[in-house]
Amino acid sequence: MQEASVKAHATFSGGVHPPENKDLTAHKPAVRAGLPKRAVIPISQHIGAPSKPLVVVGQEVKTGEKIADSGGFVSAPVHASVSGKVVAIGNFPHPLGMDVTSIVIESDGKDEWFPGIKETRDYNLLGPEELRKMVQEAGIVGMGGATFPTHVKLSPPKEKPIDVVILNGAECEPYLTSDHRLMLDRSSEIIEGLKIIMKILGVKKGYVGIESNKPDAVEAMKKAAAGSPEIQVWALKVKYPQGAEKMLIKVITGRTVPAGGLPMDVGVVVQNVGTAAAVYDAVRYGRPLIERYVTVTGRGVKEPKNFIARIGMPFSQLLEEAGGLTDSAAKVIAGGPMMGMSQYTLDVPVIKGTSGITVLSKSEASVKPYGPCIRCARCIDACPMKLQPSIIGVFIEKGHFEDAKDYNVLDCFECGSCTFVCPANRPIVQWVKRAKKELLKKKN
Amino acid sequence: MKDLLRITLSLVVIFVAAGVIMGGTYKVTSPAKFYAEKKEKEEALKEMAPEATDPIRPAGTWESHEKPYEYYVATSGNKPVAYIASTAGKGYSSFVKMLVSLDTNFIIRGIKVLSHGETPGLGDQILEPGFLEQFKGKSLNQIVLIKGETKENIQAISGATISSRAVTNGVRDAVKMLVDKYGAGVAATAKEGVR
C-alpha cells in the first residue's frame, strides 16, 4: 500500500493542467433529482448496434422494465427509467449531436418498479457466466464517457488473457465531480463491483486509480478496500488526461498499450468507478442501469450541484433543479469542457454516459479566431500520445489527409490537450475529427 | 535495309559537312587566337618596362605555391633596365596572379593583376588603382600589410583584408626572389620582413 502510493507519483509524459474548477461542486453531496416528467430514452446510448424497441406507443411501462433489447452482441438493452406511458417513439435530439430514435415515456409520478426485478443476496455463489449475463441484462455500458458495452469488455477473447482490472476514478476532466462524490457515497459498493468484475474475468489483481486532488475519496476507497489485499488504491498525479485508459495503464502497471491497440492487448481491463457501482447494483439487486451521478456545474448555472438523475432526464429540467441558467450562460456542454460536446438545445436527455453538464459563461465560451501555426511545439510537448499535432493540423487544414495519416493522426484520442495549449488557438481536435471522417470515407 | 543505308548516308553527309564547317573555322581562328594571346602577354610585359628596347624573354622559372612562374630581365641593348616576375598570392577564394616589375635598385615600379577569382565588389577592390599605386616606390622590407592608416607600408582594403594580403604576399615573394637572384648587394636588407 505505502510503496504503492509512492510509486503513484510517476506519471505519463505530456498532458496539461487546465484550471480544475471542481470546488464549485466537490464538497456538495449528491442529491436525488426529481423524476423526469417526460423521459426521453434514446435506443442507442452506447458504442455499437442500436437496441430494438420492445414497446409500442400507448403502452404502459414500469420503472426498470426493459423497453429495448440488444441489437447484437456489441450492444446493450435499454430500460424504462420511470413508470408511465410510452407517448412517442421517434427521432429526438441526442447529446452526441445527431438526432436519434428515442422512446418517450410520460411519467405517472408513481415510479412503480417492475415486478420482474429480484435481489440475489448470495451472489458470490454465482459463476462468471451467470454474473456476466446479469451485467448484460442490466444494460450496463461504460460510464466514463466511452459508453462501450461492459459485458463485451468482460468477455475477452481466449488469446487475450486478462490479469489486471483497473477502476478509473481519475476524473481528470475539469469541473466534473460525479465520480468523486460517488466514491465518497458508495465506496464499498464500488469495491464489491470491482470484485465481481475480477471474478468474471478470473483476475487476481485490482486497482483503483484516483487523482490525488481527491484525498477524501482516496481515503474512503482505501478504507473500503482495507479488507481485500488483492485490491490497491492509487493516488495519481493531477494531470489531464490522467483518466485516459492508456495513460492510466501506463502509470499503474507500467504497461504500454500498443498504438491502435486495446487495453486487453496488455492484459488489462479498465472500467469507470461508476460502471463498477452499476455492476454491483445489477448483480446484488438486479437493478438495471436507469440512473447515474451527474454533476451540473459551471459559472452559467445558478446553484451548481451533484445529482443522482434518471436516464432520459431532459437537460432543461435538470438545469431548472440547479436553479436554472444565469444570464451570462453561453455554452451548455454534455460532459466536461475538455472532451464534452456543446449542445444547441436543452431538450437533449441525460444518457448513460452523461457524467456532467457544464455551462460556461460568455467570457469563458467566446470562440477566438485562430492564427497560423508558429511551430512553438507546445502541442507536441502536451500530446500524451506523443503525436505532432502542429504538423497534423497544418496538413488537415490544407486538405492533405494522407500526410496527416502518415503522421499518425489515427492514434489521436481527441483529448484536446494540444488545442488547449495552442497559443494560436488552432482547432486541432476539430480538424482531427474531420480527417478521421475523410480517411474513413476513403477506406470504404 | 535500304532505310538503314539512307540513314547512314545522311549521317555521313551531315558529319562531313559539319566537320568541314568546324575545321574551317578552326583553321581561321586558331592562329588569330594564338597571336592574340601572344600579343596580350607581350603587351603586359611591355607595360611593366616600357623603356626596354629588346624583346623581353623569360630568364627562368621559380616556384610559388607549388606552381612554376616565370621571371624576366628587361634590357635595352643588353643592359638590364628592369626585373619582372610573374607571381601569385593566396586570396579569399582564389589565387591572385600578378606581374611585378622592379627597377635596377629593386624598388617596385609597378604591379599588374593578370587574373583573380575574388568576390566581385569585395575582393576585386584590389584592382582599384588606389590600392595598387601604394606599391610603387616601395622596397622589399616596406611590403607589409597594415590594417589601418599607413604611408610607409601597404594599407589593407577594409572588407577585403584577405585579398589585400594575397597581393602583398605575392608581391613580396616575387621581390624577395628577384633580390636573392640578382641583388647580391641589397640581399642583406632582404632578410627580415619575410613571413
Next chain:
Amino acid sequence: MSGNGSANYWQIFKNGLFGENPVFRLALSLCPAVAVTSGVKNGFLMGVAVLFVMVMVNATVSLIRNFINPKVRIPSYMFIIATWVTVTDLVMAAYQRAVYKEMGLYIMLIVAFAIVLSRAEVFASRNKLLPSIVDGAGMGVGFLLALVLIGVFREFLGKGSLWGMQILSMNGKPLKPLLIMILPTGGFFAMGLLMGFLNWIDRRFFGGTGASGGGH
C-alpha cells in the same frame, strides 16, 4: 507551343518575344539567365551568341528536314547544334578575349540549352526555311532581351553602372547601391522578383494565368 507554318512572320517573331519568351515564360535554359547577367554587356553578348546559334540551327534543320530520317532526328539535331556552338566558341575565343575569359564556359554550354533543341524539334523540323529563321530570330531576340533586362536590373543595383559605365556616384567615388545583386544570390533574387513582377502585370492587366513554366 504554337508552331504552325503560318507565313505571318511578325506573329512568329513576336511569339518568341512575349507569348513564349524562353526565359520568363517557357523557363527554359535558365542557367545563363542567372550566370552571365551580372552585367549588361555579358548578358548582351551571351544573347547574341544564342541568337546566332538558334538562327543557324533552325536554318540548317529546316533545310535538311526532309533529308534526315526520323529515327536519328534528335541525335542529328544535337550534332548540328554542337557544330554551331563550336563555331561560336572558336570565334569568341579568338576575337572576344576579354569576354571569353569570363563566360567561355557558358558559351560552350549553349549546346545544352533545351530551348535550342526544342525549337529545332518543334518548329524548324516542320517549317520552311524563312519561317524557321524568323522563329529562331524571335526566340533568340526574346532570350537576348530577357538577359539584357536582368543584366540592367543587376548591374545597375549592384554596381551603379550600365554596360560598364558608372552612372551612380557619390562625391567622386562610384556608388554601389546593393553589391549583393551581382553575386549569385542577387542573380536568383533578380530572376525571382522579375518573374513574379511580370506574372503580376500579366494577371493584373492582361488577365493571364501569370504562370511560369518549369523545368528545362
Next chain:
Amino acid sequence: MWEHVFTVFIASALINNFVFTRYLGLCIFFGVTKRMETAVGMSFTFTAVMMIGVALNWLIYNYVMVPLGIAFLKIVIFIGVIAGFVQAADTIMKKVTPALYYKLGIYLALITTNCIILAVPLEMAGEHMGLIDSLTLALGSGAGFSLALIIMASIRERLDLADVPKSFQGLPIAFVLTGLIALAFLGFSGMVTL
C-alpha cells in the same frame, strides 16, 4: 595528396556548389525538386552518370583528342559521348534491371541536356586535370548537386502548405528561395582556396 583530393571534393560540393554559386543545372534543379522522390531519384542517377561520363571523357580527351590535335571538337565529342552513354545505359538498364529502370529511367532522359553534366568535363579539359582530380571533381559536383536537390525538395514540400502570393507561386518563389539558400551558403565561402 589525399588532403588535396579532400579539398577539391569539399570545394566542389559546398563552397563552389554548382547550383548555389555557379548557377548551373537550374533546369533540372527546378524541374525535379517539386517532390522528394524525384529529387532523390535524380540525385543517384545524376551522380552515377556524372562519374562515368567524366571517366569516359577523360580517357577519350587525353588518349584520343589531344594526340590527334582535335581538342577543339571537345563540345561535339563530349556531348556525343554523354548522350551515347546515356542511351546505352538506358537500353542496358531496361534489359538488365527493369526494376531499377522504372525507378530511375525517367531521369536519364533529362540528364543529357543538363549543364553540369557537360560543364565538368569541359572544366576538366580546360584545366588539364589528372584522372583522380577529375573523378573527385565529378563526385564532389554530384554530391553537391544531390545535396542541393534534397534540401530544395524538402523545403518546397513545406512551401506547398504556405500561402505564397499568387504571382510568386511556382518558379518565382523557387528562385527567391534558391537565392536565400545561396546567401546562407556564402558562409562556406573563403574556407578553401583553389
Next chain:
Amino acid sequence: MEAAAQKEQQKSPTQLIVSIGPHVHATESTAAIMWSVSGALLPATLMSVYYFGMSAVMIIAVSILTAVLSEAAVQKILKKQVTVSDGSAFLTGLLVALNVPSGIPLYIPAIGSFVAIVITKQLFGGLGFNIFNPALIGRAFILISFPKLMTTYYEPLTSAFGMDGKTTATPLGILKEEGMARLLEIFHTKAALYQHLFVGNRAGSLGETSIAALLLGAIFLLLKRYITWHIPVSFIATTALLTWVFGGKEGLMTGDPLLHVLSGGLVLGAFYMATDYVTGPSVRSAQIIFGVACGALTALIRLKGGYPEGVMFAILIMNCFAPLLDRRVRSKVFGKVEAKGVKK
C-alpha cells in the same frame, strides 16, 4: 470556422454557442509570446543604448519602424488581415537593429528590416511559413551589400551621447587577424578581457556585446518556457568544445572556449535567434541535432572561414536543413513499437 459547424449554429434556437471542444483554452497567445521575447531583449537593448548612445536609439527605432510598416504595407497589398499587433514584425525589426554595428548609416538597417519582412517572411506566406530567420537574412543581405560599413565597429562611448567613439576591430576580428597575444596586449589580463566581454564594454554589434544582459533575458525566457534549453545549450556547448579542441595556435586542446562563447553573436544567436520556432525543427531531439550542427558550423567558420564570426551563417545554413530534419526526425508515438519510418 467550419462551414459544417456553422450549419449547426443555425440549428440553435436559443443563443447557445456551439463549437468542437475543448471548450477551455490556456491563456497563452502568439502575441503574448512575441512581445515577451521582445521584452526579454530589453536589458540588452538598454545596454546597447548605454554603450552606443543616440546612434543605437536611432538604429533601433528605424529598424523596428521599417519592419512594422513593411509588414502592414505588404499585408494591405495582398489584401490579408494586418497582424502587426502580434509583435513578430516588431521583434524581427528589433533583432535586425541588435545585429548591426553602431554608427552605421540608418538606411542600411532599414534595408535589412525591409528584406527581412518582405522577401524573407511575407513572400513565403507570412508568420509561421518563412523558411529562413528573417532578421538574419536581413543582416546577411546588408552584410554582403555593404561589407565595409557592416564590419566597421566602434568603441563603446564613454559619454552616453554624441557619436565620437573611434572605430576598432572586434575581439573576434582581432583574434582572427592578429591572434590572442594582441588581445592580451589590449586587455592586459585574461580576467579583464572576459570581464569586458561579459559586461559588454567592447566593440561589436549593438545587441551582442553585453552577455550579462542577454543572459538575464534568456533566463526569463527559459523560466517562462518560451524557449527550451535544447537548442541554445547544444549550440553553445558544441562551439565551446570545438573552439577549445581546434582553436589554439599551439596544437589541440589549447583553444580558449570561454573567449569564443563570450564574444561575437553567439549568446544572442543561440538564445534568441536559433530558437526561432518557425525556422527550426520542432521535435526536441531534432532541435539538439540542429543546435549541435549550428555550433559546429560556427566553430568551423570562425576558425577556418574567411570571416571572423560565423553565428549568422551557421544558423542560416541550418535553416536550410530544418525542413529535412522535420521530415526525418519525428516524435516517438506512444505505443508505436519503433517510431514509424519516414515515407520514402
